[in-house]
Amino acid sequence: MSTLDLFEKIRVSQIASSLDLHPFEVARLLGQVGGLPRTLAFDEGDIDRVRELAGVETWWGSNAPKIEDDVSGRALVRTAAQMLLDRDVVGEQTTRADNLFRGLDPADQFVVRRAVNHLIREEVIKSIPTSQGLHLQVDEDQVGVLRGIADGSKIPSSLEELWS
Amino acid sequence: MNPKLVTALEDIDRWRRESDADADREHNEISEEQERLHREIEERQASLEALASRKSEVEAQKASLPGEQLQRRREATLKNLAGDRGLVAARGSLFGDQVKARERRVQDLIDKPQYNKLVKEYEEFQDVEMGLDALPKTYKQAILAHHGTVKKELAPVFDAMAADIEPVDAQGIGVAVVGSIDSPDGGPAEALAIIVPTPFETCSKWSERAEDLAALIAYRVVGCVGRMLQQVGAADAPLQYAEYENALAIQVWLGDSDVTGNIERVLDDLIDEVNGKAAEFEAGRLRLQMVWVEPEVVAPDDDADGGEG
Numbered sequence: 001m002s003t004l005d006l007f008e009k010i011r012v013s014q015i016a017s018s019l020d021l022h023p024f025e026v027a028r029l030l031g032q033v034g035g036l037p038r039t040l041a042f043d044e045g046d047i048d049r050v051r052e053l054a055g056v057e058t059w060w061g062s063n064a065p066k067i068e069d070d071v072s073g074r075a076l077v078r079t080a081a082q083m084l085l086d087r088d089v090v091g092e093q094t095t096r097a098d099n100l101f102r103g104l105d106p107a108d109q110f111v112v113r114r115a116v117n118h119l120i121r122e123e124v125i126k127s128i129p130t131s132q133g134l135h136l137q138v139d140e141d142q143v144g145v146l147r148g149i150a151d152g153s154k155i156p157s158s159l160e161e162l163w164s
Numbered sequence: 165m166n167p168k169l170v171t172a173l174e175d176i177d178r179w180r181r182e183s184d185a186d187a188d189r190e191h192n193e194i195s196e197e198q199e200r201l202h203r204e205i206e207e208r209q210a211s212l213e214a215l216a217s218r219k220s221e222v223e224a225q226k227a228s229l230p231g232e233q234l235q236r237r238r239e240a241t242l243k244n245l246a247g248d249r250g251l252v253a254a255r256g257s258l259f260g261d262q263v264k265a266r267e268r269r270v271q272d273l274i275d276k277p278q279y280n281k282l283v284k285e286y287e288e289f290q291d292v293e294m295g296l297d298a299l300p301k302t303y304k305q306a307i308l309a310h311h312g313t314v315k316k317e318l319a320p321v322f323d324a325m326a327a328d329i330e331p332v333d334a335q336g337i338g339v340a341v342v343g344s345i346d347s348p349d350g351g352p353a354e355a356l357a358i359i360v361p362t363p364f365e366t367c368s369k370w371s372e373r374a375e376d377l378a379a380l381i382a383y384r385v386v387g388c389v390g391r392m393l394q395q396v397g398a399a400d401a402p403l404q405y406a407e408y409e410n411a412l413a414i415q416v417w418l419g420d421s422d423v424t425g426n427i428e429r430v431l432d433d434l435i436d437e438v439n440g441k442a443a444e445f446e447a448g449r450l451r452l453q454m455v456w457v458e459p460e461v462v463a464p465d466d467d468a469d470g471g472e473g
Contacts, residue, residue, distance in 0.1 A: 003274065003287060004267055007318070007325040012383050013375045023370050023379070024386045024405065031387030032394045035434075039443040040380055041326060129402035129420075131390065 009041035018047055019056050020102055025133060029053045032131055055096045055132050059083050060103030069152065073163030076108055077115040081150040084125075084136070090143055094128055094135040114162050122156070237461045241342060245411055248339040248361035252450075256377035258332040259448045270324045279321060285314050329447035336449040341385055341435065345427055346459040353423050356416040357408075357462055358431075360385045364407035380444045381452070382412055388434040389414055396425035408462070428456055 016023040029050060030036050050056075065082045069075035080100050089095045100116060101109040116136070119125040124142045128135045138146055148154030274283045289311050296304050315322075342359040362378035370379065386403075393401050398421035406413045432454050439451045 003283060004270055004325065006286060006290065007270065007274075007322050009326055011375050013370060013379070017371065022367075023375075023383060024367060024403075027383040027386040028390035028403065031390030032399060035391055035437070036384060036387040036442075038441050039326075039328070040383060128400075129417075130400045131393070 010043065010046065012040055012042075015042060015047050015050050019051055019054065020098070021050075021054060021056065025054065026050055028131065053132075055099070055135075056102070057095070057099045058103045059087075059099055060101075067150075067152075071163055073111045074152075074155070074160075076104075076111050077159065077162075078150050078152055078155075080112050080115065081146050084138055085143070085146060085150055089136060090138045091140055092137075094130070094137040096132055097127065097134040097136050100136065111163065115159060118159055118162060122158070234458070234460055237457060241457060241461055242409055244340060245342065245359060245361055245409055249363070249411055251337050251339055252361050252378055252381065255332065255334070255337060255448050255450055258334055259329065259377040259444065262329045262332055262447060266325070266327060266329055269327075270321060273321055273324050279318065282314050282318050283321070286311075286318060289314070328443055331447050332449055334449060336451065338451045338453055340455040341452050342462060343428070343431065343454050343456045344459045344462045345456070352418075353427060354417075354419045355459075356418060356427060357459070358385060358389060358414040358416075359408050359462060360412040360414065362412050363410065364405075364412050367405045367412055368407070377444060377448055377450075380442075381450075384438050384442055384445075385435075385452070386414060388431060388438060389416065391434055392427065392431045393421075395430050396423050396427055397421065398423050428454070 012023045012026050015021075016026050019026075027036065030053075033053060065079055065086065067075050067079045067082060069078060083100070084095075087093075087095060097116065101112055104112060116125060120127050120136075124138070124145050126137045126139065128137055145154075145156075149156075149159065273279060289307075292307065296307065299307070339361050341361070344357045345353045346355040346357075347353050360382055362382045365373055366379045366382040373379070389403070393399050393416065398416075398418055401421045402417050404415045404417075406415055435452050435454050439445060445451065
């Protein structure tokens with residue numbers, strides 16, 4: 001960072017980087033709420049505004065549920081399932097798909113992504129396109145399946161194949 | 165003296181000869197007329213056949229006009245897209261020079277003695293800031309208060325850095341943003357494609373490249389598309405970004421949306437609004453204009469790569 005950078009306002013790409021978004025997502029969201037400003041230079045507060053507009057949340061922080069499991073991949077997926085239940089992403093409630101991955105290292109992201117894609121194919125989780133990007137939703141009648149995954153009591157064998 | 169019969173028979177013979185001669189003459193005349201008419205008919209027939217042949221050619225030519233027009237429109241679109249990309253790149257270079265000129269002005273300012281020391285303090289604070297929580301509360305408050313004062317005294321520097329970019333010393337240019345709506349069988353819009361004369365790398369390699377004029381143009385167009393979708397009741401329509409002839413293509417799937425407005429008119433208006441508002445367009449002396457074409461004009465060739473971003 002140069003000295004001059006200290007005095008510059010925040011750019012679209014910097015907002016995107018700080019929220020783990022693509023700049024075009026930022027541009028689309030700002031466009032939807034009245035259009036981009038005259039000058040594409042922003043303040044710290046705008047990052048929070050875009051975070052809210054985008055529905056960006058970091059689930060894999062210190063508050064993530066601690067699920068013990070001998071198999072690390074299974075632990076990740078069980079935790080992800082538990083977080084969907086904890087946040088009540090059921091029925092009309094949806095969440096950004098990448099909220100489920102944000103904060104994980106790339107290898108762990110890969111495991112959770114594969115599991116989520118599998119659960120979408122199995123219709124346990126639904127994917128819904130929105131202006132914020134892809135959202136996830138769990139049907140009321142699939143909550144039991146998700147609960148079985150989260151507590152480890154009934155993990156579909158097809159899902160087990162992903163980390164075996 | 166001949167008997168009267170002889171004279172009568174001779175008269176009959178003469179009549180016969182004369183009649184034969186008359187008949188032969190008229191027969192010849194009729195034959196000649198018939199031949200003339202036959203020749204004329206043949207000539208006319210030949211003319212008819214030539215006309216029929218030409219008519220078929222003209223009909224075929226007319227039938228090929230839509231395809232030819234499409235081909236010409238496609239060629240013109242691709243040629244101008246490449247040209248406009250070049251214009252944007254060249255104008256981006258001039259714009260970049262103006263950005264650097266602003267930075268030089270700020271640098272000149274911070275090199276002045278009255279700001280130099282403050283800038284150093286401000287820089288140092290960036291390193292100190294992370295460790296503030298470990299300090300006693302009173303220390304922390306004192307440091308923050310001093311930082312606030314430094315920041316306030318550096319206001320002219322912040323203002324200089326936030327100042328508008330000076331307009332480039334060049335003529336104004338207009339570049340086309342190509343739009344196309346696919347409405348199968350004249351029904352509701354199913355897909356929308358917007359081609360922006362900026363490199364696809366503004367999307368695919370955004371984190372590796374500078375946020376230049378091309379990137380700002382791309383943001384503006386994406387922002388307009390987002391706002392347009394909101395206004396026509398298709399706010400959640402999924403977007404994809406793809407490379408199209410070395411340019412950025414924004415693809416919108418509208419098949420699952422209930423579009424309630426006029427996409428073309430709304431987007432035209434929003435682009436016009438941006439032309440009159442965007443600071444970087446003013447500084448770059450640049451305007452965008454939506455140009456709408458048929459989907460076939462921008463549809464990729466069958467053997468072209470249709471990869472998505």
